Amino acid sequence: MNLWPCLALLLQFAITANANTEKIVFSAPPTSSIPDAGPSFNNLDLYSLSPERLSVRLALPVAFPEDPLPKGLDSWYLLESLHPGQRYEVRICWAAIQPTAFTIDTFEPQQVFDTPHLITSLAAYSEAHALPASAKIKPRTPGSQQSLLFLRVQSAADYYTTNETLMLHPPLVDVDIILDPYLGNIFPQSLLPTGVYIIVLAAGSWWLSGAIWKRLFSAPKQHTD
Numbered sequence: 001m002n003l004w005p006c007l008a009l010l011l012q013f014a015i016t017a018n019a020n021t022e023k024i025v026f027s028a029p030p031t032s033s034i035p036d037a038g039p040s041f042n043n044l045d046l047y048s049l050s051p052e053r054l055s056v057r058l059a060l061p062v063a064f065p066e067d068p069l070p071k072g073l074d075s076w077y078l079l080e081s082l083h084p085g086q087r088y089e090v091r092i093c094w095a096a097i098q099p100t101a102f103t104i105d106t107f108e109p110q111q112v113f114d115t116p117h118l119i120t121s122l123a124a125y126s127e128a129h130a131l132p133a134s135a136k137i138k139p140r141t142p143g144s145q146q147s148l149l150f151l152r153v154q155s156a157a158d159y160y161t162t163n164e165t166l167m168l169h170p171p172l173v174d175v176d177i178i179l180d181p182y183l184g185n186i187f188p189q190s191l192l193p194t195g196v197y198i199i200v201l202a203a204g205s206w207w208l209s210g211a212i213w214k215r216l217f218s219a220p221k222q223h224t225d
């Protein structure tokens with residue numbers, strides 16, 4: 001059977017996929033009022049992830065890590081309509097052919113508004129990146145209650161090339177940003193099919209090894225009897 005080469009190949013994919021994922025695990029904060037900076041909050045041009053929209057595919061600008069930007073370029077997103085206290089993970093997945101170092105952080109809104117370097121970075125990002133109309137969501141009511149977080153992704157090019165054009169203008173990196181709720185706060189929902197697969201595989205091998213043992217040890221007995 002060709003099972004072993006297939007399995008080895010599958011494992012290789014699993015390892016490759018891992019190498020290109022960066023993630024953060026967090027608990028959703030308690031609901032709080034949307035800051036009463038009402039109109040300006042709604043004017044923030046940010047992609048938003050929520051239980052209704054769990055992923056977004058984007059091309060992120062990157063910079064080489066240098067003095068003013070040791071972790072590369074900031075980009076900002078909203079995590080909305082979270083369930084307070086529930087555990088989530090946010091993952092960034094990208095292709096191995098675009099070596100990039102990502103740093104992911106989440107912040108509560110008040111923390112961003114109270115921290116000068118965070119609010120400056122957020123405002124600059126929102127101003128520089130117009131959101132396509134299709135990505136706009138309905139306006140939030142100022143003062144309404146929500147469990148909400150800001151997500152900051154820092155992206156730095158993680159390679160060196162003698163090609164000067166590439167060093168001066170590193171190309172955009174294609175990424176998937178994925179919000180993944182944990183089931184019962186212990187297991188990422190998107191891993192459920194993998195979990196079921198592993199359980200079926202384990203149960204199957206347990207049954208098979210039992211059957212083999214039985215054959216091995218019952219066959220000679222019939223001869224000696």
Ligand SMILES: *[C@@H]1O[C@H](CO)[C@@H](O)[C@H](O)[C@H]1NC(C)=O
Binds near residue numbers: 163164165166
């Ligand atoms: C440098 O990279 C750019 C962009 O990929 C490419 O168009 C160009 O041909 C490269 N130059 C050299 C000298 O390889």
